[in-house]
Amino acid sequence: MSEKRVLIVGGGLGGLRTAEALRANGFIGEIAIVGDEEFQPYNRPPLSKAALSSDLSHEELKFRQRDSVADVKWILGSAAEKLSADTQEVTLADGTSHTFDALVIATGIRPRLLPIPGPTQGLHTLRTLNDAQSLKAEIKPGSNVVIIGSGFIGCELAATATKLGATVHVVSLDAQPMIMPMGADLGAAMRKRHEEKGVTFHLGHTVAQFNGETQIESVTLDSGETLPADVVVEAIGSVPNTEWLRDNGLNLENGVLVDSNMRAVGSSIPIYAVGDASNHPNKFYGDQTRRIEHWNMPTETGKRAGAALAAELTGSELPTDDFFALPAFWSDQYEFQLQSYGLPGSASSSKVVSGELDGPCIVEYFDSSNKLCGVIGIDTVKELMPYRKKFLAGMQS
Ligand SMILES: Cc1cc2nc3c(=O)[nH]c(=O)nc-3n(C[C@H](O)[C@H](O)[C@H](O)COP(=O)(O)OP(=O)(O)OC[C@H]3O[C@@H](n4cnc5c(N)ncnc54)[C@H](O)[C@@H]3O)c2cc1C
Incomplete structure (x- = not known):
């Protein structure tokens, strides 16, 4: 297969999952990952929880690296400052330039x-x-x-x-x-x-x-x-890390606007965007595109981008089915475990369907046409599983 070079910018979960998906879909060319942090990808959710109350090191937080990505070239400790889509290269803050056949944007967000x-x-x-x-x-x-x-x-x-x-x-x-x-x-x-x-x-x-x-x-x-x-x-919200992409014809109004393969809209060369920085369509969102800052989305968007990009680089047909991924988040506060599926934030109304709001409970959320669009449970992780299955089966009622 191809000896082409994929440059992934952003050494977080989305970047890692895209690299894995490229390999899983048969891409054998070079993959290089640029990251401004000095670390290989690690898990961020513990940063607001266990990492503040114990001495969690990078070693304990880092994601397990599969054999399939053992040959990835890591370029760490310097930020991408400028993309030139014309010459297909990215220049870093340390002055080095890195050429590519395909670029994956996985630079996430930063606090506003x-x-x-x-x-x-x-x-x-x-x-x-x-x-x-x-x-x-x-x-x-x-x-x-x-x-x-x-x-x-x-x-x-x-x-x-x-x-x-x-x-x-x-x-x-x-x-x-x-x-x-x-x-x-x-x-x-x-x-x-x-x-x-x-x-x-x-x-x-x-x-x-x-x-x-x-x-x-x-x-x-x-x-x-x-x-x-x-x-x-x-902790008042976030800003997508996309300034380095300016003046290349990409839509950067809210992250990077991509199609259902995570391929940048308006780009004539293979540029993809995944994770918190990607503003993507999803059958679950209806007609809108969204940027979702939940832990499962870098994996979902990375898998899709990896499959599509591997196909594009080998001249195969790109996936034509809709992208469909169920947004999911959890949050641990004190001894309480919050878990959610869907998009409760887009709801017009809600109803407590189990328990009381001051104890274990399940709240269903409905959109303007009264269709179930999300659910949040507190201390009801197991009881919420049927909702996940229901959403995934597309059987919302
Ligand atoms: C404190 C905290 C707690 C969280 N808790 C939860 C939780 O409980 N549940 C949940 O569902 N989600 C949670 N999340 C969200 C989840 O961790 C994110 O959705 C996920 O990390 C996004 O992955 P990503 O790869 O898109 O971006 P990131 O993980 O942010 O990775 C992007 C990487 O790119 C780097 N980068 C940025 N700009 C450049 C540049 N110009 N050049 C090179 N590299 C660059 C960044 O420094 C970073 O290393 C939490 C996030 C944080 C920060």
């Missing part, structure tokens, strides 16, 4: 930052192992932790920091924590669980100012209230 005036020492974000390690060094029993943002990462951090003995304040413009994926009722019930553990929420507010000389000592909210702060974490 607010332009808050004041000192920055003590200010953190959480995306990488290095971020988790520097945060872990600062969250101590009795420390004052202010988390800006009440999405999943903010709430998981609130739970972990509370368990570590810190005093935790969560500041968020939202009306309830995790309101976007869960809706107001379940969000309010989760807020109550956090409050019972000692977390204080400042909902409908943001941070206007960090106070201190070089180290943040307190934060002032837009209400004028001041909170003591040794550690501040910004």
Whole structure:
């Protein structure tokens, strides 16, 4: 088969799964993976949980590497700065250039930052192992932790920091924590669980100012209230890492717009995008394309991209069936296990169908035509399995 060269930019789960899928689909040419972190791909979900409360190393977090990708060339520690689609090369921050026959974009996302005036020492974000390690060094029993943002990462951090003995304040413009994926009722019930553990929420507010000389000592909210702060974490959402792709005719409005094979729309050469950075169609989403930041999507999109790209590079026919992958996420907060299938965040209404919101429960979510579009369970992982099967069988009712 082909001796062509595939360059994958982004050394995370999506990049690794694409490499595996290329090999699984018979591609025998060279695969090189460029990553700006110094590490080979590792699991990020523990970063807001176990990695903050124990000494989890890269060795313990890294994904098992299959024999099929043992010959991948790793180019780590330098970011891609510029794509030239015309000359089919990517230039890195260290000045080196890397040519390709096909490019896979797997650069994920980074935390969005607010332009808050004041000192920055003590200010953190959480995306990488290095971020988790520097945060872990600062969250101590009795420390004052202010988390800006009440999405999943903010709430998981609130739970972990509370368990570590810190005093935790969560500041968020939202009306309830995790309101976007869960809706107001379940969000309010989760807020109550956090409050019972000692977390204080400042909902409908943001941070206007960090106070201190070089180290943040307190934060002032837009209400004028001041909170003591040794550690501040910004967890207000994300930005796709796509700046390096500009001026190549790609649609970068929300990540990289791709077709159902994960091939970049409008590209005359083989450019694919997977994982958190890919804005893709999915039979499950209906007519829309979406960027979904759940752990299972890099695997699903990587598998599809690998199969399609292997076919394209060997002149075979590309898959013509719809891409269909069920979005799924979980979140661990204190002893509570949240699990979801589908797109509860796109729902118009919801109904508790099992248990009570303050205990183990299952909430079903319905779209505007009253069709089941998602489900969230708390401490009901087993009971949720039939929903997974039902969605996968396309039997929503
Ligand atoms: C703290 C945390 C907790 C999470 N918890 C959960 C959870 O409980 N459940 C769940 O479903 N999902 C969770 N997720 C989400 C899940 O981990 C992501 O969806 C998944 O990691 C995305 O994989 P990816 O390969 O697309 O991107 P990433 O894993 O982010 O990999 C992208 C890689 O590309 C690198 N990169 C970026 N720009 C460049 C560049 N210009 N050049 C070279 N390299 C570059 C990045 O540094 C990174 O190494 C969590 C994420 C985080 C950060």
